[in-house]
Amino acid sequence: MITKTAFQTFGFIGLGLIGGSIAKAIRQYYPEYDIIAFDKNKESLALAVQEGTIHTACSSIDDNFRGCNYIFLCAPVNYNAAYLSQLKELIDKDCILTDVGSVKTSIHKEVIRLGMEESFIGGHPMAGSEKSGFMNSKAHLIENAYYILTPAAKAAREKICAYKEFVTSLKALPVILDYNEHDIITGTISHLPHIIASTLVNFVHDTDTEDGLMKALAAGGFKDITRIASSSPVMWQQICLKNGENISHILGQYIETLTKAKEQIDAENETALYSMFEDSRDYRNSMPNSSAGPIKKQFALYCDIIDEAGGIATIATILASNHISIKNIGIIHNREFEEGVLRIEFYDEDSAANASKLLQKYRYVVYEV
8 A cells, every 4th residue: 555654666658748747746745755757758857857856767668667666658548558568577566557548448458468467557637738748747737637547357456446545645536447438438528529529610611601701700609619629639539549449339329319309300399309408408517517527627707898998908907916817818709608798718727716706806797607
């Protein structure tokens, strides 16, 4: 079991946004632990050493990784499988080998093929950022985020309990799942929405008027519901390829629901249409807001302002003078489905909550997302 008094050594293969954030969290809560890392980006390693996040920067996966209590595979999915074979001869029976990928089946199959099931417990911290790389990593990135664990069939219960306890100590929320179940769940609540958002944006692009009226009017709600279409094309290409079988099956099921909705519209079935919107509203409203999920949460609010010179500048000054940073701010010209004239986006939940209270104190009418 992980304890504050037991010395531990942690190895990282890849030190980008997620790997760097986990390493920084370990350094914050366990300053006495030894952390070593390998990354192809030498600048990231140098920065990590300079900041004191890691002790040893490795130029390759070598003997430095012998004796590690934990090794985190934080490289792109395609590389992680290749790194497994290099680590096989370096890890001992007590080491917990894990990854941080959002698709689990492929790496679990490689673990089985290499006979490394006793050591492997898959990991998926459901956290992220619009920015990438070690320079944007933060110790609190995984705080209050779900952290899925997918133990291999031969992983000892003691190892699973130790890893779960360790994740909890980093202020994340561990959830244990079978790796197949994980890929079906994330395929439905994360991978499918990204595909829907991307295809919807492409549909508008392909069917837009010659003068681009759809694009011009697609402010506010449309941009909000398709926000995730701005994610990394490379990452989502790889996710679709690695979780292709599940995604294809889920897409087939979803297409059936779209066909059913079309049939209800064609039949002018008032009862069925009302139920569709009522059921979706009630189910969405029942979803918790407190923890991070696989899709990055937005922290924004809307407020009413009078159309006069300096209106936006006044709000920006009020927030800045109270040390609240604004990520984005702008007038919503298409307000068919939104309340409020001005939309303000923040970097974190606390900033949004504090801004709401502050603006209401100054008699602004605020609508929280």
